[in-house]
Amino acid sequence: MSAFWKIAVIGSGPAGFYATGELFRQQSWSFKVDMFDRLPTPYGLVRGGVAPDHQKIKSVAKIYNRIAENKDFRFFGNVEFGKDIFRSDILEFYDLVIYAVGSPSDRSLKIPGEELPGSHSATEFVAWYNGHPDFSEHKFNLSAKNVFVIGMGNVALDVARILAKTPDELSKTDIADYALEKFYESKIENIWLVGRRGPLQAAFTPVEVREFLELKNADVMVEGGTLQLDVESQRFIETTASKDTKKNYEILKEISKNNKYKKKKRVHFLFLSSPIEILGSKCVEKIRLVRNVLVKRDDGTIYPKATGDFMEENADLIFRSIGYHGNPLPEIPFDQNSGTIPNECGQIIDKRKDKLLRTREYVTGWIKRGPTGVIGTNKQDAVETVNRMLKTIIQEKLKPMEQNDNSVFESLLKERNVDFVSFEDWKLLDEYEINNGNSQDRPRIKVTSIERILEIIQEKKRK
Ligand SMILES: Cc1cc2nc3c(=O)[nH]c(=O)nc-3n(C[C@H](O)[C@H](O)[C@H](O)COP(=O)(O)OP(=O)(O)OC[C@H]3O[C@@H](n4cnc5c(N)ncnc54)[C@H](O)[C@@H]3O)c2cc1C
Structure with a gap:
């Protein structure tokens, strides 16, 4: 089996999913992607921002679901970068990382x-x-x-x-x-x-x-x-x-x-x-x-x-409603003025180091370019980031790290008592919400507390 690259994607909004899709599209590379989100539910602003009376727009989630079906994809919801996991963990267990955390402040x-x-x-x-x-x-x-x-x-x-x-x-x-x-x-x-x-x-x-x-x-x-x-x-x-x-x-x-x-x-x-x-x-x-x-x-x-x-x-x-602004992440460069992570075509710029560019760290979506454009804009943006990542791997002659067991990161999260949600778990919640919505002629009835979300997933898993 050819060597594969382990990639961490932080954030499961459109930007994170488009970057993942672009990685999986590469014919001559092998990637395994672990996606993390601080919420137990995926899709970022597609779930939490797009207006509830704009259901057609939300159907873009079907594209993300297809990406998530890839056997080399794993989702870790309810895991926050900067609280549950840190840059040092990511750099220890993954070859490369893409931050796609959006711009949640106003x-x-x-x-x-x-x-x-x-x-x-x-x-x-x-x-x-x-x-x-x-x-x-x-x-x-x-x-x-x-x-x-x-x-x-x-x-x-x-x-x-x-x-x-x-x-x-x-x-x-x-x-x-x-x-x-x-x-x-x-x-x-x-x-x-x-x-x-x-x-x-x-x-x-x-x-x-x-x-x-x-x-x-x-x-x-x-x-x-x-x-x-x-x-x-x-x-x-x-x-x-x-x-x-x-x-x-x-x-x-x-x-x-x-x-x-x-x-x-x-x-x-x-x-x-x-x-x-x-x-x-x-x-x-x-x-x-x-x-x-x-x-x-x-x-x-x-x-x-x-x-x-x-x-x-x-x-x-x-x-x-005069614009959005990103939040800084620990140990990641941040430009207060623009509210973005400084980058060159998606590769993080770190002015404090002798080396201007971080070779293993990338950024995409709103936190890369600022809060502009529609959902689809994040696709071109992700393509640019992934292309830059591949180019850097070749130029810098990077090698994938010794393959660690795929369950190591899971064990780390368990040791830290992080109650993470997999994509299969999310699908159980998704089905629950949709079924409840059907009975009232609504697309879904959302569960809005993390505690309740985790309870429902556990109840469903026991059945
Ligand atoms: C109110 C609103 C309505 C919109 N409506 C439309 C529309 O109708 N049509 C359209 O085309 N575009 C719309 N947009 C724009 C569209 O939503 C954005 O282009 C898109 O969501 C940006 O994607 P993103 O992945 O960069 O960020 P986000 O969608 O914000 O995703 C970021 C993800 O990162 C996660 N995250 C953040 N911090 C951390 C952390 N520390 N650790 C782990 N995970 C983290 C978040 O939970 C989130 O899931 C709307 C935007 C807003 C604000």
């Missing part, structure tokens, strides 16, 4: 009042309604009437759309049960989406914004005439604007024509505005915003410049 607005109760990150809210075990105990005041979502990317639109939907619409999704209960009590009337730039600079995609025209119980409107374009913007939309920008503009025009408000809730698109303060004595009561104008820099890029025109609106609940 960026803050850095404005006064941001810490008041009622002001949250979209990250927390999304993770809460998606049943992420770390967030299931969080509380959100859905008896609020006026909600502000700060940001105009797809995640901001997800949050606004979920808030605007009726509980009956949500009840056919895999939204966490506790969240669905709270949505039945929701008193929300106004949902504001706030963007600092104009409609032509919005980061959302046409598919996402079009969904607002189809909401059962919410009217949608564009605030304050921002769709009247100046000469330059008009020329831009007619000439160099991307297809998506043109489509976004058409959809927003359609939205702005709506002047009959008959439904219970309203979604307001507010462009060219930035929050400057959140006001309230004990909790969020109001939000103060400044109007912006767009200014062109010498290099042609456009930025929003604050005017002296302010507005104050009642606000009971605020979600900031």
Whole structure:
């Protein structure tokens, strides 16, 4: 048998799976992959981020399941790098490692009042309604009437759309049960989406914004005439604007024509505005915003410049959705500014060592390039990382280590009392969730506590 390389992949989101798939695709190499995730469930943001009413997108997990079927693949869920396992363990037992841990933190607005109760990150809210075990105990005041979502990317639109939907619409999704209960009590009337730039600079995609025209119980409107374009913007939309920008503009025009408000809730698109303060004595009561104008820099890029025109609106609940940020991992270089692991085409750069590049350590996905792109973007990204890894193996004349017994790492985890979950274990939970969902005409009913997940797996294994 030809020698094989043992690879550890840290993180089981799209990036981790695409990197694994790319390794297994190599005809002239043999790889064994052990994938670790701090959660007992795989797929990263496909389970914990993608909106519950976007089930088609979640079906990408079928591709990951096929990768997991490879005989040389093992999953170790409920194992956290930096808590249960460390860099020294990985470098002792594996030839190479790929970190694919994503960017789970959010960026803050850095404005006064941001810490008041009622002001949250979209990250927390999304993770809460998606049943992420770390967030299931969080509380959100859905008896609020006026909600502000700060940001105009797809995640901001997800949050606004979920808030605007009726509980009956949500009840056919895999939204966490506790969240669905709270949505039945929701008193929300106004949902504001706030963007600092104009409609032509919005980061959302046409598919996402079009969904607002189809909401059962919410009217949608564009605030304050921002769709009247100046000469330059008009020329831009007619000439160099991307297809998506043109489509976004058409959809927003359609939205702005709506002047009959008959439904219970309203979604307001507010462009060219930035929050400057959140006001309230004990909790969020109001939000103060400044109007912006767009200014062109010498290099042609456009930025929003604050005017002296302010507005104050009642606000009971605020979600900031202005970008994600990675978290540092112990003993791994980290760039605080970008929130990523410094790398060259996926190979980790370590400026503190004589050797600039770490030969055995790689990175892929959001923690490599920052939180941009769609799920599929992580595939090209993983291909780049794997290619770089193969090139380095050849250039540096690396050799696979003496083959240690495949059960050694398992034994180490057991010694440390780490209750790890295999892919077969996860499939038992998966089946349990889907069966429970079937009885209620839902895709699945998620189990949202780690303790309960582990119990169910044990119960199923005993049967
Ligand atoms: C709210 C939201 C909605 C989105 N919706 C869509 C959509 O509809 N369509 C679309 O195409 N894209 C969507 N995206 C983008 C898409 O989810 C990302 O491109 C993709 O998930 C990034 O993959 P990743 O593997 O780098 O990170 P992640 O998916 O975040 O995966 C990282 C994994 O690493 C694990 N991990 C983290 N730290 C550790 C550690 N220390 N030890 C072990 N494991 C660890 C995490 O538990 C997680 O499973 C959305 C993103 C967000 C935030």
